[in-house]
Amino acid sequence: MNEYRKVTTNTVEKLRKILKNDALLIYDDTESLKSYSNDESGGEYYAHMPEVVVKPETKEQISQIIKLANDEMIPITPRGAGSGLAGADIPIFGGIVISLERMNKIIEIDSENLVAVVEPGVVTNDLCRIVSEKGLYYAGYPMSVETSFIGGNVATNAGGSKVIKYGNTAHHILGLEVVMPDGEIVEFGGKRRKDSSGYNLLQLFIGSEGTLGIFTKIYVNLIPQPGKVVDLLVPFESVEKAISNVAPLMVETKSLPSGIEFIDKKSIYYASKYTGMKLPYQDEVESYLIVQYEATSLQEIEELYEKGGKALQKNGAKDVFIADNRSNSEKIWRMRRNWLESLKAVDPYVPTGDVVVPTSKIPEMMKYINEVSNEFKIDIPVAGHAADGNLHPAPLKPKNLPPNEWKTLSEEILGKIAMKAAQMGGAISGEHGVGFIKKELLKKTKPKQYKWMQEVKETFDPNNIMNPGKLF
Ligand SMILES: Cc1cc2nc3c(=O)[nH]c(=O)nc-3n(C[C@H](O)[C@H](O)[C@H](O)COP(=O)(O)OP(=O)(O)OC[C@H]3O[C@@H](n4cnc5c(N)ncnc54)[C@H](O)[C@@H]3O)c2cc1C
Known part of the structure; x- marks a missing residue:
């Protein structure tokens, strides 16, 4: 166990000099510090107060802050939007929280190379919206898309509702600029689509939960907008029937939906109370699937949802409701997206x-x-x-x-x-991700890999400064 030192007024003065703007630092203000003490993983019992919060605007500032933290043996916790569900951005040893909220620029949308270059504090949905104005598509879509940051998505290797067709965040990241745990700034990957020169260290950083460095620039893969979207709302009389439809739907129709979401009766009950909406057959069925298809032409999408709908009905769906316009789709997704919020309300x-x-x-x-x-x-x-x-x-x-x-x-x-x-x-x-809440489970289920992961961590961060207590 490392012996960390406390943040002193002297440390804070040095941080102020690095940031050159008092609005970028929170110290000695319990109410404001509290906003950085927890994420969305559960109760207040997981919260831990940071000693100081900094909101750098440049990679150079981050580099200097990390060098200072190494000199003074002060732990650092990188923070995105705070929407995490594993306690990964909770500063369990106090120290310095580095919030990426001010690094929120879309640096470039390179339509020729189908790449967006962004800072880590860009809200994921803002990226989706802005690239769509250029006919392009970012296919990462966590349910927290309206709040989480792209940097947090990379650090947790976020999934979401479109993984079956497009893959999780790791599939969309071509490159990262990282401020390493010793303060050095290094690029992994970039706009290129291929690189078989040596170990793929880029992928090592994706899902590293802030333990190996801080991302300051992200190269994101884009694809052309599919254009047409249709959602199917499919009620089932039993959970088993709903769930056992998932694999056959893809195999029998020989096509991949962009997502198949499941929601059970209890969840619908709370989501319905929270949103004030009601789904068809809500009181009669045990669960729903939401199946989403995306395609480039009307003919293609019609074929997809007709095939899908028939397969679902043949295999026991009570009905199939088709939402082929934005307003109907939004009604269906509002229930699913608000699932966690509706549970938190009770x-x-x-x-x-x-x-x-x-x-x-x-x-x-x-x-x-x-x-x-x-x-x-x-x-x-x-x-x-x-x-x-x-x-x-x-x-x-x-x-x-x-x-x-x-x-x-x-x-x-x-x-x-x-x-x-x-x-x-x-x-x-x-x-x-694992954060600190699931680290014992990680150790139990991947003992050998856990040891190697620890060795990787020690190689990159010998002082154990970066997000200590997470994963290990
Ligand atoms: C309602 C709701 C729905 C959700 N739905 C989904 C879902 O569908 N799929 C899914 O995968 N997750 C989901 N989540 C969880 C959460 O939104 C994701 O884990 C998200 O990726 C976290 O992003 P964030 O910006 O909030 O990061 P934070 O929670 O602030 O941080 C998460 C981790 O990333 C690290 N980090 C943040 N920024 C950086 C950076 N620039 N460099 C290095 N490390 C960094 C932090 O240290 C921490 O380890 C949901 C959460 C909520 C509340």
Whole structure:
């Protein structure tokens, strides 16, 4: 365990000199510091106060701050939008939080090379919107698209609802400029699409959760806008029927939807209360799939959704509702996107599991989650990216249980589900990352890799300055 030093007034003075603008630093202001003490992973019991928050505007400032932190043995926690669900941006040792919120420029949209070059604090949806004005498409689409930053997406290797067709964030990143844990600024990859010269270190940084360096520039892959989008809302009388439709839908129609989302009855109940919306058959069915198709022509999209709709009905869907305009699509997605918010409205302590299994194993995984729910007598609504085998069980705290007891119990429940996923050939996290909440599970499920990961960390960050306590 490293011995970290406290931030002193002398350290703060040095930070002020680096930033040259008092508005870029928060110190000695408990209320403002508190906004940087937690993410969205669950209760207040996970929060930890930073000693100082800095909001640099340039890579050079970040480099100098990191050099200072090394000299003074002060831990650094990089922070994006704070929408994480694993505690990865919580400053558990205090120290300096480096917020990337001021580095929010779209530097270049290079239509010729189909690449956008952006700073890490760009909100993901802003990137999607701005490139779409040029007929281009960024295919990363976490459900937090309206709040999370692209830098946070890269650092967690975020997934979302379009992974089955386009891949997770790792598939969209061509290059990174990184301020390393010793303050050196290094580029990995760039606008080029291929590079087989040596180990692929670029990919090592994707999903590194701020433990190997801070991204200051991101080269993002773009594709032409598909143009046509259709969503199908598909109610099912049982969870098993819904889930067992996922793989056959793709195989039988020989086509990939851009997403297949799953949402169960309990989740719909809370989402409906929260949004004030009601879905067809809501009181009669046990679950829904939302299937999205994207294509470049009207004819192509019609063929896709007709084939898909027929396959779903043949395999037991109660009905298939087609949303082929933006307003109807938005109604469907509002329920799904607001899933977590609607649970937080009834239980601010709700944690979100993030297990992933091979797609064919989702029915077994769902059955197991149900068994755990019965064993612990805890309500566990589930939603997820069904096409990727990625489910989010979200246990709800019984009203009278004290938060600290709930912390232990909910970690036990989600730990059990995560271990089962790993035994089934899956993993303890599909897209939210490990942070500090799941690090024991990482160690248990990947013991050999864990050791190598530690060695990588020691090579890049011998002082263990960058986001300590995360992953390890
Ligand atoms: C309602 C809701 C829905 C969500 N849906 C999804 C979903 O569909 N798919 C999904 O994958 N996730 C989802 N998430 C989780 C979360 O939005 C993602 O993990 C997101 O990628 C985090 O981005 P952020 O900018 O908020 O980063 P933060 O939470 O602030 O940080 C996350 C990690 O990134 C590191 N980091 C941030 N910026 C940098 C940088 N520039 N350089 C190095 N490290 C950095 C931090 O240190 C931390 O380790 C959801 C969250 C919520 C609240």
